[in-house]
Amino acid sequence: MSTPDISSNTMPLMEHLIELKNRLTVAVGALLIAFIGCYYFSSNIYAFLVEPLAQLLAEMGGNRRMIYTALHEAFFTQLKVSFFAAFLIAFPVIATQFWRFLAPGLYKNEKAALAPYLVLSPILFLMGSALVYYFIMPMAWKFFLSFETMGLDGSLPIQLEAKVNEYLSLVMKLIFAFGISFQLPLVLTLLARVGFATSRGLAAKRKYAVVITFAFAAFMTPPDLISQVGLAIPILFLYEVSILSVRAIEKKRADIVEDEDEDDFEETDFNMT
Structure with a gap:
């Protein structure tokens, strides 16, 4: 070899x-x-x-x-x-x-x-x-804008006047969070290539991945269900894609090992004859 x-x-x-x-x-x-x-x-x-x-x-x-x-x-x-x-x-x-x-x-x-x-x-x-x-x-x-009120019956209206710093910080945080989260398949396949992750192990830990994903989504997004679910569902989908990708890597690796074993066997058999 x-x-x-x-x-x-x-x-x-x-x-x-x-x-x-x-x-x-x-x-x-x-x-x-x-x-x-x-x-x-x-x-x-x-x-x-x-x-x-x-x-x-x-x-x-x-x-x-x-x-x-x-x-x-x-x-x-x-x-x-x-x-x-x-x-x-x-x-x-x-x-x-x-x-x-x-x-x-x-x-x-x-x-x-x-x-x-x-x-x-x-x-x-x-x-x-x-x-x-x-x-x-x-x-x-x-x-969020649905919580604005017109101030009927003499009450004061509630109207959004967003601070530019807070708004842009939130937008950049969301873009960064979603962009980084979409790197999940790459991270898991790299871990699989170096032997730190297997498709069977990832599938067995699926329930823990769901809990961690929703906790991460709740931490990285505003406190509303739309943003949290909107981040969590793609991550879970990418997690499933990662399992399939890792499985394909394992199959390819097994095929390479099998071919090498066959070559070694044929070489040994030739030397014996």
Whole structure:
């Protein structure tokens, strides 16, 4: 049986540190450039993030607005939004630099196994972000706005005047939570590849996964049933997908072992004859 070739050149510690510094410089530079661009277009990013709420408020009519109550709040919120968008844009560059630093120390079969995950990870993150932006947030905001009252019989009306910092922090938290949650199949399949998870073990722990999923959804989302269920159900679906993916990996691994055993048996039989 041949040992897989490792595609790394032995380098002293100082050269590894220099390589790490160069990769970090490129990653930080990409993040800085993306941040400057996002800050320039921060008003467009703000309009995009506010759109789900703005549409509902426009349908309800009236002169609606968002407020801030501290002098520095709007400025720092703009910085926060710009950095959040910049990190999403620069993430492919950051991940590529991280990969190029690690790849020389990996075997060829390890690189072939990990490479697809670098492509699937941002795709799954975008899928989770799209789900919360186009489906979950409109329903959740509509639910919260249903508590407004017109103030009949001389009582004071109850009307939403959302703080811009709180609203955008909530939106970014939801996008991040859904995007990270959609990485579940990748995490579990990677654990399966290194032997820390099995399809049988994942299936046996399904009931615990349900409890943990709903607890995680309750922690990461606003205190409404729509957001919590909207996050929990996709995670549970992805958990089932992960079990099927891990099962496929185990089957492929078993087939490889079986082929190697057959080759060893044929070689032994040939030597005996």
